[in-house]
Amino acid sequence: MKARIHVTLKNGVLDPQGKAIETALHGLGFGEAGNVRQGKVIELDLKGVADKAAAEARVKEMCAKLLANPVIEDYSVELAG
Amino acid sequence: MRAAVIVFPGSNCDRDLAVALERSTGKPPVMVWHGDSELPDVDFIGIPGGFSYGDYLRCGAIAANSPIMRAVKQKAEAGVAVLGVCNGFQVLVETGLLPGALLRNASLKFACRDVRLSVESSDSVFTRRYNAGDVLTIPVAHHDGNYFIDDDGLKRLEDNGQVAFRYVEDTNPNGSLGNIAGVFDAKRRVLGLMPHPERVTEALVGGTDGKALFDSLVESL
Numbered sequence: 119m120k121a122r123i124h125v126t127l128k129n130g131v132l133d134p135q136g137k138a139i140e141t142a143l144h145g146l147g148f149g150e151a152g153n154v155r156q157g158k159v160i161e162l163d164l165k166g167v168a169d170k171a172a173a174e175a176r177v178k179e180m181c182a183k184l185l186a187n188p189v190i191e192d193y194s195v196e197l198a199g
Numbered sequence: 200m201r202a203a204v205i206v207f208p209g210s211n212c213d214r215d216l217a218v219a220l221e222r223s224t225g226k227p228p229v230m231v232w233h234g235d236s237e238l239p240d241v242d243f244i245g246i247p248g249g250f251s252y253g254d255y256l257r258c259g260a261i262a263a264n265s266p267i268m269r270a271v272k273q274k275a276e277a278g279v280a281v282l283g284v285c286n287g288f289q290v291l292v293e294t295g296l297l298p299g300a301l302l303r304n305a306s307l308k309f310a311c312r313d314v315r316l317s318v319e320s321s322d323s324v325f326t327r328r329y330n331a332g333d334v335l336t337i338p339v340a341h342h343d344g345n346y347f348i349d350d351d352g353l354k355r356l357e358d359n360g361q362v363a364f365r366y367v368e369d370t371n372p373n374g375s376l377g378n379i380a381g382v383f384d385a386k387r388r389v390l391g392l393m394p395h396p397e398r399v400t401e402a403l404v405g406g407t408d409g410k411a412l413f414d415s416l417v418e419s420l
Contacts, residue, residue: 189300
């Protein structure tokens with residue numbers, strides 16, 4: 119099974135990189151782009167795991183312990199395969 | 200005072216911190232590698248600045264989960280004083296020993312310059328040789344020093360007097376909330392700050408405003 123984890127900054131947490139991207143998009147003529155937020159995607163294989171609910175619980179534990187910082191970040195998990 | 204300094208792959212202020220400590224204590228601290236899982240019997244642990252693990256994932260996040268940090272956490276819970284400078288501060292917030300988080304500088308630029316810092320409290324093992332309200336000149340050198348905490352957390356910090364240092368005179372280099380440059384834990388035995396007091400302990404290399412922090416530790420521990 120494969121997991122894809124999206125980590126994003128919480129609402130209300132300043133995202134200076136998102137702001138810089140937004141300014142650059144406006145400079146390129148994409149004036150409609152607003153509220154740009156930058157996050158990260160982490161992909162991993164889960165070896166020998168078949169049960170989806172158990173897999174999700176394990177990946178959420180990984181997020182809580184390491185992959186995301188709950189003070190500033192939210193995460194979501196997608197499982198496939 | 201018996202001191203230890205933790206060394207991670209990518210630490211680059213570990214020697215500066217050791218020299219500053221030795222200048223105040225009269226003996227070199229024990230240098231402890233990140234892969235070790237035990238600490239010697241010490242009164243103080245320093246987590247130095249640098250770029251531990253290349254700042255991968257989040258600054259300080261991988262270091263916070265290294266074997267030695269489990270031991271540091273146990274010692275801190277037992278009352279051993281812990282200081283984190285710059286990347287060390289990032290490691291301490293990632294371990295949960297200090298509240299809040301450190302975001303990318305609001306300017307998106309690496310800030311490397313002197314700042315002016317006010318001492319918010321002299322009531323700690325780290326700051327007793329200062330007076331509250333003293334203004335110090337201490338350098339910063341970081342890309343991710345923008346202190347963030349939610350509203351409830353900020354209120355708790357302010358109410359409990361856990362803000363240790365603030366940027367003053369419009370020198371906030373990173374956009375941090377409330378101009379916060381350094382915070383204590385609730386017991387004031389753990390301190391993290393972005394500026395580098397260890398770099399200003401000798402007039403020959405630019406200043407002595409950081410020396411009283413190390414002298415405070417020697418007097419207290």
